[in-house]
Amino acid sequence: MPDIIAAADPTATTVLLHDAETALGTITRSGGASLGPFGASYSVGATFSGGTVNLNPPNVVEIANCNLHYSVSLNFSLDLNSFLPHFCLPQICVFGICTPKICINWPTISVPFSFADNVKFTADFTLDAHLSGATWLIDVVIVGIPLLQFGAATAGVLAALGAALSLAMLAIPFIGPFLAGAVAVIVAAIGVAGLTGFLGTILTPFVSGLRFNIYKQPKKFPVLPAGGAIDPEVDVQITAIAAAVQATDKNELVITGDIAA
């Protein structure tokens, strides 16, 4: 019989998981990805929360509807000459002199845009109990890459992107009468497919290889803290840790451990 047996049902395991999600904190990444026809540089931060746990013996912890919250800042540049009509100031004559026809070369602009949203996913995780240095860890490790389901909010993000485009173009002289049309064309060029493709590219690394830590204790486990000069700290050595899912009348996460004085 192991020295220690600790068991948690799915409800308690869900609490352990939520604590692990919180402990993971915010993960950040940056890089470049395609946003429709444009190349965009981005930085993104992600946190995880929620989800419910189903325990499947011998080793599977399914997490259903886990929330991936993300916050993205991206920047892409576009040559407006590709999206705006050719425009020239015509010749105009006053006081007996005439101005020349002057054609306007639209600039290449940089569009910064930030947005945050939430995507859910469901995935199987396996239990991994191991010693890392002098610390015992039990992680739940994702199996494969889950499908990220982007919801109806994506259309709202496109609308906000259109607003960001308008803002970036507003100060360009002579653009006013062309602005609405240009924004519509650019947003359509990106489209829902371009935006979800971009989001999939930048968010998949967060879930690929995802690992939540549900147990972390030093090999030298403190039993009693020091209580003074004649009462030193009391420790035991954890010599083994294992984790599995066991099924009886209900499925449980069972952690076993052995100790030595």
Added chain:
Amino acid sequence: MSFTQAHHVFAGVSETGINTFLKAVCTARGHYLNYGSSAFVPATTSGATNMASIPFPGIPGGIQWAVSLSTPVLDLFPDSSGGTSPLPPVANGFNVHTKAAIQIGCATWQGKDRAQMTPLKTVLDVWALGEIVSHYSGPGTGFISLKVDSVRIPGIKPDSLDKVLECLLRMILAAALANLTLPFQAFSLGAFQLILEQGPEISDNQVKVWGNIS
């Protein structure tokens, strides 16, 4: 039958585990088990507790003495001795086995005898029955301690001496074991912070607790 039953979490420490914890505590804090007056324990350290000698009129410096207990070994219900234990554990309880070494400083000081002291020691095989006492004070906090209910010292004669020694050792063992505490956190090796709902109970050679987590 699941471990957690009608609760959300379960933690159990086996007999071997309990004895490993006790060994760790007693090794680090031997003063819980070793007591003596200044001839045997000059000063209190982590290993031993200095006590006053027993004053007696006419004995210079009083009677020097020492009592040491070996690291107690618990047997959680049911009996693991194969029937050889003189005091098998009862339901929801444990027995504890220790060796009690009693020493006195046998002194001479009168007449032409020079003042000298010779330590004399006897070791008694002590068995006791006990139960777990829970001290739960909130989620993730609290501890258990050990309560001694009765003591047996096999082979002591006459009966009156047996009774005196059993009472003496019961008091000493009860006081010493009351210092040996084990936090609930250790029951799960820190896996979760327990909200205690049931237990601690002793069965199947384990100390068991059930509850929820915060």
Added chain:
Amino acid sequence: MNTLDSRSLGIGDCFAVKFAEAGSVRHVLTFGAHAPAQVGPDEGFPITVKKKGDAGAPPKQHYLLVKRDGNQLIPSTPELAIEAGDTVLWYTTDPAAAGFCVAGSGKGFSFGSHGLRAEAIYTHAFGTPGTYEWTDPLARNVAGTVVVKPVTPKSDKERQAWLASLSQGASFEIRCGKVKPAKVEIVVGQTVFWKAWDGEGLAIVDRRLQA
């Protein structure tokens, strides 16, 4: 970018001077308002103003397109020959040349986009809606207002109507220190002309650009 400032000419701005008398003129193109009061005989670019050959012929207008070449500003015709009575108009389509200033002088006279005088003309095409109060930094009583209305065409027909309207403009005349009219209203994309008939030389500058 599209600032109202005759001292700093950009895309959509023009500066024009009529050369009434024959003679040799030299002009320089500089950045910002650092224009010399006089241009020496070996400086800048020459404009040779010949006597008018055919007194009955109408005066001509000559265009000088200003471009940037390295650190220098160059006119499209570095050595220009015109006849007395002709007008020379400076403008640019090169974003790298934006912010240029024209200054020049001949025998007994000088001219510059920072100091309009003697029938010099400055034009500015307005690219952004708003109300623009302009003034001469050195003579604050010489001032006026341009109201630029936004245009948001909802159909091709409306867009074509707007484009057609760009061929019309508005104008201010400054004579003896007085501005007529006080205010003009245009739509975005249209051009306003300023003609300074006399004076010691004035600049047309958005009041918000002045301290």
